[in-house]
Amino acid sequence: MSHNLLKGKKGIIFGALNEMSIAWKVAEHAHEQGAEFVLTNAPVAMRMGEINKLAAKVNAQVIPADATSIEDLENLFTKAQEILGGKLDFVLHSIGMSPNVRKNKHYTDLNYNWYHQTIDISAMSLHKTLAVAKKQDALNDWASVVALTYIAAQRILPDYGDMADAKSMLESIARSFGFHYGMAKNVRINTISQSPTMTTAGSGVGGFDKFVSYADKMSPLGNASAEACADYCLAMFSDYTRYVTMQNLFHDGGFSATCITNELMDKM
Numbered sequence: 001m002s003h004n005l006l007k008g009k010k011g012i013i014f015g016a017l018n019e020m021s022i023a024w025k026v027a028e029h030a031h032e033q034g035a036e037f038v039l040t041n042a043p044v045a046m047r048m049g050e051i052n053k054l055a056a057k058v059n060a061q062v063i064p065a066d067a068t069s070i071e072d073l074e075n076l077f078t079k080a081q082e083i084l085g086g087k088l089d090f091v092l093h094s095i096g097m098s099p100n101v102r103k104n105k106h107y108t109d110l111n112y113n114w115y116h117q118t119i120d121i122s123a124m125s126l127h128k129t130l131a132v133a134k135k136q137d138a139l140n141d142w143a144s145v146v147a148l149t150y151i152a153a154q155r156i157l158p159d160y161g162d163m164a165d166a167k168s169m170l171e172s173i174a175r176s177f178g179f180h181y182g183m184a185k186n187v188r189i190n191t192i193s194q195s196p197t198m199t200t201a202g203s204g205v206g207g208f209d210k211f212v213s214y215a216d217k218m219s220p221l222g223n224a225s226a227e228a229c230a231d232y233c234l235a236m237f238s239d240y241t242r243y244v245t246m247q248n249l250f251h252d253g254g255f256s257a258t259c260i261t262n263e264l265m266d267k268m
C-alpha cells in the first residue's frame with residue numbers, strides 16, 4: 001500500500017542482482033512509495049541481465065559501476081544527477097562479496113589478495129561512494145545513506161570468514177563518515193543489520209540454511225524477511241527518521257538481544 005512516503009525523493013540503489021536481492025525489494029518498495037532513482041551494479045553482474053527487468057518495472061535507468069572504482073562512482077553520481085534532474089536524497093549500499101568465503105578458504109588461512117578484495121568490495125566501497133558524493137556535493141541536506149550489514153561484525157560465526165572483518169569496518173565507516181558528513185551537511189549514515197536471508201550472497205556462506213532456521217528459532221519475532229528489510233530501509237530514507245545517524249540498527253526479530261529460547265533449550 002502506498003503512502004507516498006518517498007514522494008519527491010531521488011536516489012541511487014546499489015546491489016539488485018536478482019529477485020531475491022534485498023536491494024531488489026528496496027527498489028520495488030521505493031517505487032511504490034513515489035521515489036525516483038537509478039539502479040546500479042557491477043558490470044559483471046549486469047551480464048546476467050536480470051536488472052533490466054527490474055528497471056522496466058520501477059521505471060529506472062541502470063548505470064553500471066564497480067563500487068571499488070572511483071572513476072565508475074564519479075560517472076555514476078554525475079549521470080544519476082543528470083537523469084534525476086538534481087541532487088540526491090538517499091543511497092542504498094547493498095554490496096558484499098568475499099572470494100575467500102566463496103572459495104572456502106578458512107579464516108586462519110586467508111588468501112591475502114582476496115582478503116583485500118573482500119575489504120575493498122564489502123567495506124571500502126562505502127567510503128569511496130560517500131567520498132565521491134561529498135566531493136561532487138551530490139547529496140541534499142538531510143539525505144540518508146543506508147548500508148546493509150550483519151551481526152557477524154559483533155559476534156563470531158565460524159563460516160562467515162573475512163566478511164566479518166569487512167562488516168565491522170563497514171559499520172565503522174558509517175559512524176566515522178556519518179560524523180563528518182553530518183557536520184558538513186546534515187547527511188545521515190546508518191547501517192541496518194539484517195537477519196540471515198536467502199539470497200545469492202547469503203547462500204554463499206557454509207551451512208547457511210541451517211543457520212537461517214537456527215536464527216529464526218532464536219528470534220522472538222522470527223527472522224526478518226527481505227521485504228521487511230526493504231520497508232525498514234524506506235523508513236530510514238524518509239523524513240520520519242531525520243535525527244537517526246551513525247547507528248548500527250538491528251533488524252533481526254530480536255535475535256541480537258536473545259541469549260536462548262525455551263524451544264532451543266529443550267533440544268539440548
Ligand SMILES: NC(=O)c1ccc[n+]([C@@H]2O[C@H](COP(=O)([O-])OP(=O)(O)OC[C@H]3O[C@@H](n4cnc5c(N)ncnc54)[C@H](O)[C@@H]3O)[C@@H](O)[C@H]2O)c1
Pocket residue numbers: 014015016017018020021022023041042045065066067068093094095096097121148149150151193194195196197198199200201202203
Ligand atoms: N543475505 C543475508 O543473509 C544478509 C544478511 C545481512 C546483511 N546482508 C547484506 O545485504 C547486502 C545485499 O546482499 P543480498 O543478501 O541481497 O545478496 P545479493 O547477492 O543479491 O547482493 C549482493 C550484491 O553485491 C553486488 N556486488 C558485488 N561486488 C560488487 C562490486 N564490485 N561493485 C558493485 N556491486 C557489487 C552484487 O552484484 C550483488 O548485487 C550485502 O551487503 C550483504 O552482506 C545480507
